[in-house]
Amino acid sequence: MDAFTIHTGTAAPLRRSNVDTDQIIPAEYLKRITRTGFEDGLFVAWRTNEPDFVLNQPQYAGASILVAGPDFGTGSSREHANWALLDGGFRVVISPRFADIFRNNSTKAGLLTVVLPDADVEALWAAVEADPALPVTVDLQAEQVTYGDVTVPFQIDPYTRWRLLEGLDDVGLTERHLDDISAFEAQRPAWLPRSLPA
Amino acid sequence: MGQTLAQKVYESHVVRRTAGEPDLLYIDLHLVHEVTSPQAFDGLRAAGRRVRRPDLTMATEDHNVPTLDILSPIADPVSRAQVEALRRNAAEFGIRLAPMGDRDQGIVHVIGPQLGLTQPGMTIVCGDSHTSTHGAFGALAFGIGTSEVEHVLATQTLPQYPAKQMSVTVDGELPPGVSAKDVILAVIAEIGTGGGQGHVIEYRGTAIEGLSMEARMTICNMSIEAGARAGLIAPDQTTFDFLQGRPHAPQGADWDAAVAHWSTLHTDPDAVFDREVHIDAASLTPYVTWGTNPGQGLPIGASVPDPAQITDENERQAAESALAYMGLTAGTPLREIAVDTVFLGSCTNGRIEDLRVAAALLAGKHVDASTRMLVVPGSVAVKQQAEAEGLDRVFIDAGAEWRGAGCSMCLGMNPDQLKPGERSASTSNRNFQGRQGKGGRTHLVSPAVAAATALTGKLTAPADLEMAGV
């Protein structure tokens, strides 16, 4: 996973709530067995059917920060949604509320999710609609979003922040505790089920 | 202070706890399917890692499998490659797989309980958001992404933080024709698709205690549609009776030890929930969704809502775009909405009881000429059981299509899809735009409403059938 410290880019205003992972990437793209190359599936239904969909507008073509309404990433656990956003050039998604699994997957894939209150999202939408070229900076070190003369703080749990700043992958971290895992396994009740054919 | 059921299960699986870090949680059962696992196995291979506990891991093929002609190779080359990747990975890493054609094959959340692998007090994960289904047994079960699948394969653990606790209490008696599906659709309509975010939901109350295991699974299944990663129900005699004698259930002295432990798995009287929701079972009627998220549901007697009446700006915009997508006009009675397709199946409502309810309504009648009905059992075992009971004949005689087991039209990764503009009444769990096929329009319903709708061609409650002369 790539480390995330500070990112400056332009932002695309996605004025929609309840953007589910089926919209971020539909099931047909999930048949692939690779981990990259999902950009063609990103919001494909809206990109195809809605000429004025925000990502079809040339002024937002190079955006790397997506600013969405509440309940972003609801639905399926598909990490392909996070990969598709990364493959589509996004490093950050900002929303008043994320679905838990989507947010969790983001921290594994290196996509930063930033929770801002509705009013701050509304203000950011207005700012980038007024000036699509407005640079927006998301600083994970300082835990703040900056654009124009506005600075908005955000919160993230310290452990996730540390992992993202260092670009560390979880499996390696957990493998430091294999002794604890073995000790736990030694005291599990013998009657717990095993999957081997009964 | 006492603990909730979910807290008890969680705490008993903490391998390691250190301030400033997430807990390391042990996972008792890891279910795997073809869609969310190939990149995880690739990750293991790239790092030279093995699967730590193949004996606590079980794989099946479900999302891509065709429901017709299931013994031939899958025609779609991309689907076939994905299924073949799972077969290779299972063989290479020594994981038990129930492939197409196997008697244990089926939707991952149907086969776990059916085999008795799902038991009270366990932690269960799968790269699939409807893993919450297994919570019906008093297990802490939740969906994970592919990176976490890799993590569990490698370490049999997951870094986790304790969730907030929510209770949904449903007291009283459900009116005739009202089922578990209606209960959960009503809950989601009440608390919204983000209402359970960050929480585990415990379903309690006399109406829940009165439900069968299958009905409990329907409720826990859709916890994720309310934003909660997990939902669970305290195990009781109904749970034990369901499990006893299943292939992986404990036996003899082990059974007694297990039941003694399972009997301790309930929320303490002085435990505190962060949020409590109460629902009066007697007030419920069959629910159907009108929009494009599962929170957009209403009693079937209602009409399509008018977005102009909705005060919350986000909700209003969501309703407007939902109506545009669904091709519906505000004020139309839900009962007047005509459907092209009825889908009976999925991990929400593809179990034997669901098929029985639908078959009882269809017996001796015929699906409306304007409508096709697809019946897809959740697993091969459900299919065999239904055939042993003669339900397949009931469906076929009624003009429905009797198919092989799998996810099918729940998400249309196989050929079972809606065409653009087609409208379905579906017993699955998601009415998202395009979920059942590009441009397809989905109304979520219970199995009873699905069957009644198939008979009339319009959204119909079972109680309406007599009046409709069907």
Ligand code: SF4
């Ligand atoms: S039946 Fe539908 S919801 Fe259930 S696992 Fe399959 S695709 Fe997912």
